[in-house]
Amino acid sequence: MNASAKSNAVHRFIGIPTAPPDSILGLTEAFLADKNPSKMNLSVGVYKDASGQTPILKCVKEAERRLIETEATKGYLSIDGLPDYREQVRSLVFGDSIDAGRIAILQTPGGTGALRVAADFIVAQLSPARIWMPSPTWANHPAIFAAAGLASETYRYLGSDRTSFDLAGMLEDLNQKTKPGDAVLLHACCHNPTGVDPTPEDWKAIAKTVAERQLIPLIDFAYQGFGDGIEQDKAGLQTILEAVDEAIVCNSFSKNFGLYSERVGSVCLVAADSETMKAAQSQLKTIVRTNYSNPPRHGGAIVATVLQDAELTTLWKQEVDEMRQRIDALRQQFVETMKTTGAGHDFSFLLKQKGMFSFSGLTPMQVDELKNKHGIYIVGSGRINVAGMSEAKMDSLCQSVASVL
Numbered sequence: 001m002n003a004s005a006k007s008n009a010v011h012r013f014i015g016i017p018t019a020p021p022d023s024i025l026g027l028t029e030a031f032l033a034d035k036n037p038s039k040m041n042l043s044v045g046v047y048k049d050a051s052g053q054t055p056i057l058k059c060v061k062e063a064e065r066r067l068i069e070t071e072a073t074k075g076y077l078s079i080d081g082l083p084d085y086r087e088q089v090r091s092l093v094f095g096d097s098i099d100a101g102r103i104a105i106l107q108t109p110g111g112t113g114a115l116r117v118a119a120d121f122i123v124a125q126l127s128p129a130r131i132w133m134p135s136p137t138w139a140n141h142p143a144i145f146a147a148a149g150l151a152s153e154t155y156r157y158l159g160s161d162r163t164s165f166d167l168a169g170m171l172e173d174l175n176q177k178t179k180p181g182d183a184v185l186l187h188a189c190c191h192n193p194t195g196v197d198p199t200p201e202d203w204k205a206i207a208k209t210v211a212e213r214q215l216i217p218l219i220d221f222a223y224q225g226f227g228d229g230i231e232q233d234k235a236g237l238q239t240i241l242e243a244v245d246e247a248i249v250c251n252s253f254s255k256n257f258g259l260y261s262e263r264v265g266s267v268c269l270v271a272a273d274s275e276t277m278k279a280a281q282s283q284l285k286t287i288v289r290t291n292y293s294n295p296p297r298h299g300g301a302i303v304a305t306v307l308q309d310a311e312l313t314t315l316w317k318q319e320v321d322e323m324r325q326r327i328d329a330l331r332q333q334f335v336e337t338m339k340t341t342g343a344g345h346d347f348s349f350l351l352k353q354k355g356m357f358s359f360s361g362l363t364p365m366q367v368d369e370l371k372n373k374h375g376i377y378i379v380g381s382g383r384i385n386v387a388g389m390s391e392a393k394m395d396s397l398c399q400s401v402a403s404v405l
């Protein structure tokens with residue numbers, strides 16, 4: 001330790017306790033430090049191709065090439081981001097189903113940034129609202145809400161069999177425990193961490209309850225295109241928006257554009273009328289200005305360039321379809337290969353799950369053993385990032401999983 005010994009110095013930082021590592025990103029730090037040559041990182045939700053790379057999509061490369069030629073300034077964006085980007089988000093997420101004058105859209109640093117702005121807004125404008133989250137949910141949801149000072153509660157989501165959706169439990173909790181004006185967090189598709197999504201019929205029942213209980217839906221839409229398809233994955237969100245006049249939607253282009261490190265997403269607020277939208281928009285802008293001031297340009301410019309161009313949009317849709325289909329094939333291969341290990345554990349329930357993740361049912365002890373003995377990193381809840389698996393390493397992955405069962 002290189003302690004500084006200035007005379008009369010008072011060290012206020014000494015004694016600050018060490019925070020626990022992040023339950024998802026902390027695992028990648030541990031993975032990078034692991035010397036095991038056959039280690040595998042199946043923790044954080046990042047897509048990898050067959051060679052183990054997280055590729056830059058072809059449509060993104062082409063958009064970047066065009067941007068290098070045409071971009072004329074690195075001046076600040078406005079607080080709510082690029083107008084072209086916002087227009088494309090509106091059309092991609094909402095289509096023509098809602099009058100554009102009722103939707104405020106702010107470009108944010110990723111979906112996490114969007115959620116934090118939304119949480120700050122709920123605290124500032126809708127107090128004493130609490131937010132109701134599914135149990136389980138993405139580990140960062142409660143952390144973001146707590147950091148914003150937003151009280152959170154949970155509603156039942158996963159059935160006691162740990163593989164099915166507990167619609168009755170969810171509706172009972174929302175009906176009996178919420179207060180009018182509370183917010184309810186909904187995952188639009190590819191529920192993180194379980195991959196267990198409501199059916200269209202379930203969404204109708206959820207929408208009815210949300211409307212009857214006068215709850216504000218906060219819809220996390222981070223995986224558009226990874227469930228059933230870019231258009232299909234909007235169905236739940238649309239059902240909710242048909243039932244209520246007010247909602248907040250947070251979207252992300254980390255996964256479906258592979259723009260993880262560019263940090264590009266949006267917070268979208270739907271109001272009952274355009275006057276209200278404008279007032280709410282001004283408050284959202286105040287929140288942004290006092291946090292990160294205005295969003296980074298590059299990721300938003302890429303998304304806008306692709307979605308404004310018919311040819312690049314077609315290419316993007318193909319690339320999203322390819323990623324989704326490959327993840328589905330890996331899921332299938334995992335289930336089939338597990339059968340050959342002789343572990344006697346049927347993982348077929350994984351085939352019903354949607355998106356990047358598979359909720360394996362592995363216990364925290366089994367997860368630890370996988371990491372310590374085999375260098376395989378998955379999240380403590382048993383969530384495995386299927387999108388990080390590879391065809392070539394499937395046998396050794398399944399042998400390792402079988403050995404901890």
Ligand code: LMR
Nearest residue numbers: 024043044045138140192
């Ligand atoms: C995940 O759940 O792994 C992703 O959403 C990435 C993250 O920030 O945690």
